[in-house]
Amino acid sequence: MSSAKFASITSSLLARKGEARPWAQEAAITTPPSWHSDVRPAVAAPPPPPPGKDRSCSIRMSAHDYERLGILAVKSGGTRQQLLKDALAQFLASKAQDYGCACLGACDRGCSAGA
Numbered sequence: 001m002s003s004a005k006f007a008s009i010t011s012s013l014l015a016r017k018g019e020a021r022p023w024a025q026e027a028a029i030t031t032p033p034s035w036h037s038d039v040r041p042a043v044a045a046p047p048p049p050p051p052g053k054d055r056s057c058s059i060r061m062s063a064h065d066y067e068r069l070g071i072l073a074v075k076s077g078g079t080r081q082q083l084l085k086d087a088l089a090q091f092l093a094s095k096a097q098d099y100g101c102a103c104l105g106a107c108d109r110g111c112s113a114g115a
Contacts, residue, residue, distance in 0.1 A: 059084065 015021070061069070066080075073080045096104060 069080050069083060073083055076083070092104070
């Protein structure tokens with residue numbers, strides 16, 4: 001295998017999309033293509049959500065419990081989501097009584113959540 005039959009693989013063989021030309025015209029090109037001609041401005045990151053917006057959290061449950069929760073939601077005239085929110089509010093209220101502070105240590109008042 002002689003090296004005269006094959007071109008050496010160098011960066012001169014690469015072309016950006018849309019800038020490729022046929023091999024015969026390669027010798028006629030005197031100026032190299034502009035590699036930074038389509039520079040796009042950086043996209044700014046989206047702003048954080050407003051502080052009053054609800055956060056989401058997922059929960060996994062068995063199909064049986066999911067069905068029971070749906071039946072209870074229909075009978076109570078609410079939704080599964082509302083039932084879960086109410087249950088969480090009751091749970092957090094009971095834990096706040098156990099720890100003696102409604103914030104459970106998430107405030108800046110310096111209360112002792114662990115006491």
